[in-house]
Amino acid sequence: MATTAPTGVLRLVTIGNSITWHSPENDVSWSGDWGMAASNINADYAHLTATSLSLPLVRVNVAALESDPTTVDALTAQTAALITPGSAVVVELGDNAKPGSNGRANFQAAYHQLLDAVATGKSLACTSTYWGESSIDAIIQAECILHHGSYIYIGDIYGSPINTDSSTNTFSNPFVIMHPHDWGMNAIAVRVQQHILQP
DSSP: OOOOOOTTOOEEEEEESTTTOBOOBGGGTBOOSBSTTOSSGGGSHHHHHHHHHTOOEEEEEOGGGGTOGGGHHHHHHHHHTTOOTTEEEEEEOOTTOOSHHHHHHHHHHHHHHHHHHHTTSSEEEEEOOSSOOHHHHHHHHHHHHHTTOEEEOOTTSTTOTTOOTGGGOOOOOHHHHTSOOHHHHHHHHHHHHHHHHOO
């Protein structure tokens, strides 16, 4: 159901990985150009949230910086250029961070640098990991609070007993299948919208 965005919020900027936006990739039998594995462009969390708040949407995939420190400077600069004073910024990252202490340290440094660059809009919200990586979630929550953002936990959606994504699956590749389908995407969108309306 559509509602009115908070005063001063003029557009939605979603910054994330494949859950936010994944272009077509034949290797995993994915033909969409939206959040994997929504059934269509209007069913991913970014478009659902933008539509519900009647806001124009800007999407950017920065998944590389989750695990590759060499990409951070360029991706951060490109993403920062998209933020305006009227932007409601949502950052959805962490599931692709490399395991181990080095992987966590690299992710924290990259995430901190990204939030430094994008916490200049009207509001900032940061989702947890979707697949429940608690050590990464702790980093995300701490960094989000440090940057005066709102932390959104979504790690319970994938394993929820009422999640119907598996029963409605139409994909064959395991990588795609494990992503949020329409039910999961809607569940994420509901929480993101709530945090934008009540930061």
